Amino acid sequence: xxISRRQLCGLLPFLALGLNADETRISxxxxxxxxxxxxxxxxxxxxxxxxxxxxxxxxxxxxxxxILPAGGxxxxxxxxxxxxxxxxxxxxxxxxINGKSYxxxxxxxxxxxxxxxxxxxxxxxxxxQYFVATIGPEAT
Numbered sequence: 085x086x087i088s089r090r091q092l093c094g095l096l097p098f099l100a101l102g103l104n105a106d107e108t109r110i111s112x113x114x115x116x117x118x119x120x121x122x123x124x125x126x127x128x129x130x131x132x133x134x135x136x137x138x139x140x141x142x143x144x145x146x147x148x149x150x151i152l153p154a155g156g157x158x159x160x161x162x163x164x165x166x167x168x169x170x171x172x173x174x175x176x177x178x179x180x181i182n183g184k185s186y187x188x189x190x191x192x193x194x195x196x197x198x199x200x201x202x203x204x205x206x207x208x209x210x211x212x213q214y215f216v217a218t219i220g221p222e223a224t
Contacts, residue, residue, distance in 0.1 A: 166220030175212030
């Protein structure tokens with residue numbers, strides 16, 4: 085039994101997926117944060133990257149831990165096309181999304197949709213620890 089041109093054309097999108105397989109796809113992993121390299125910023129912030137690359141359907145993704153000193157911020161409020169999620173573990177942070185501020189403590193979370201102006205700063209008197217997951221353009 086042969087394959088018709090119509091059936092072949094119907095298969096082209098699926099064949100293209102295989103041809104575009106990306107070697108930067110993030111592999112499954114587990115890590116003890118004490119063993120991950122620490123990047124230190126001039127403002128005293130510390131970062132530990134968990135993953136960076138492409139996830140499902142080749143969408144860029146980056147996940148890291150940040151520890152901010154009291155009153156610190158990783159950078160000014162900004163915009164980018166990718167979505168960003170924050171998960172607060174320790175301390176108190178102030179997350180600003182499109183000019184509206186939210187104070188969050190341990191167990192708090194925030195989501196900034198791509199294109200929305202957002203920022204985060206430590207609003208407490210002790211170090212704040214949180215995780216960031218960026219999904220989409222500018223994540224890698």
